[in-house]
Amino acid sequence: MKGSRKLYVKSFGCQMNVYDSQRMADTLAPEGYVETATAADADLVILNTCHIREKAAEKVFSEIGRLRRLKEEAAADGRRVLIAVAGCVAQAEGEEIVRRAGAVDLVVGSQNYHRLPELLARAEREGKTVDTEFPLDDKFDHLAAPSAAATRARGVTAFVTVQEGCDKFCTFCVVPYTRGAESSRPVAQIRAEVERLADAGVREITLIGQNVNAYHGEGPDRHPWSLARLIGALAEVGGIKRLRYTTSHPCDMDDDLIAAHRDLPQLMPQLHLPVQSGSDRILAAMNRRHTRADYLDVVARLREARPDLALTSDFIVGFPGETEADFVATLDLVGEVGYSGAFSFKYSPRPGTPGAEMDDQVDEAAKSERLHRLQAAIDRDQAAFNRRCLGGEFAVLFERPGRHDGQLVGRSPYLQPVQVEAPRSLIGKIAAVTVIEVASNSLFGALAPEPALAGAGA
Secondary structure: OOOOEEEEEEEOOOHHHHHHHHHHHHHHHHHOEEEOOOHHHOOEEEEEEOOOOOOHHHHHHHHHHHHHHHHHHHHHOOOOOEEEEEHHHHHHHOHHHHHHOOOOOEEEOOOOHHHHHHHHHHHHHHOOEEEOOOOOOOHHHOOOOOOHHHHHHHOOEEEEEOEEOOOOOOOOOOHHHHOOOOEEOOHHHHHHHHHHHHHOOOOEEEEEOOOHHHOOOEOOOOOEOOHHHHHHHHOOOOOOOEEEEEOOOHHHOOHHHHHHHHHOOOEOOEEEOOOEOOOHHHHHHOOOOOOHHHHHHHHHHHHHHOOOOEEEEEEEEOOOOOOHHHHHHHHHHHHHHOOOEEEEEEOOOOOOOHHHHOOOOOOHHHHHHHHHHHHHHHHHHHHHHHHHOOOOEEEEEEEEEOOOOOEEEEEOOOOOEEEEEOOHHHOOOEEEEEEEEEEOOEEEEEEOOOOOOOOOOO
């Protein structure tokens, strides 16, 4: 396996898959694999898949069809190309993938990618290989750390997985079946990773997990630590200027975590807090374990702790049994909360979940019409939020060059992209920016007289 080979990883879906894709590349780097930007150049192509959205598996098989042609062309030139399917579709479909797609050499589940070197060796030696069993060992104990050069190449922001899996069993969701039960990484392991990232120039960390605020990893005192306590420890890491976390569940938003939003300047004033529906009847059918009133109470407590907090959310329209009255309750919730943005989707049955077997499936025309109305309401609120930023001064973390010479792109404390005429020396730094124009979901700004703000994430 040693020697120079080219690796192409295509990541689908959530932030955790982005993180996992990077760790796959890090794990294969000691085996001589170097990342390439195009599949056509690669000796190994990994599709890191997501099973949350409708027709996810079919999209993967379509992608495999395109890769099969690349593989055949490479073979005609005397070059062997391996194709691997990883992630949640791999976990859910397993042997079905190699049965339907002869071009695939390896199928590896979401908990097993730390074994990629040995699995690839086996695939080369023995042929098609499938490993989707949940392992006894923890993959995080075996993953190689990225080189400082690889980290610098990925930019000044980074995702760090702190928790995986979910015990909530929402009736629409496949996560408990593809990622397994909730598990949390030890505090020391996470802190060591964040320290390495900071040493390589990362300035903003987003802690990620399928149910991130259910975090309960072992602390240095041998007792479980909460997410709030973990965030407090990471705020002490030199070089880390900003912290975020996603995706959270309303039921796990405890008093300590709300207090962290009040007390820690490194914790940004933006939170993704999925609600899915504004109807108590639908929330119960979804097994969300909270009511509309519970959710609004959490929102009120958060805003009392951090008045400038901006909220985003997830919504599903057309869940089985949803009536027009249920949907109107969702629209009313959107109006009451006032989100700075949200993701909204039509319900699509996921095989093996309780929702897929429910009666009263909503017809596609009704789902499409409701989605259009919901997105219009969300878009109006997002546009209003962005307009309120006009003329304001914000601390912007500059991440990369823009499309035009002399332009940099950064992020506001609220995760909005901000484009500014500024020198490249500001990449990786936080500077005060006055917003002078709002266009679509982007802000355009000018450097303020002061070099940096003391608050709002400076």
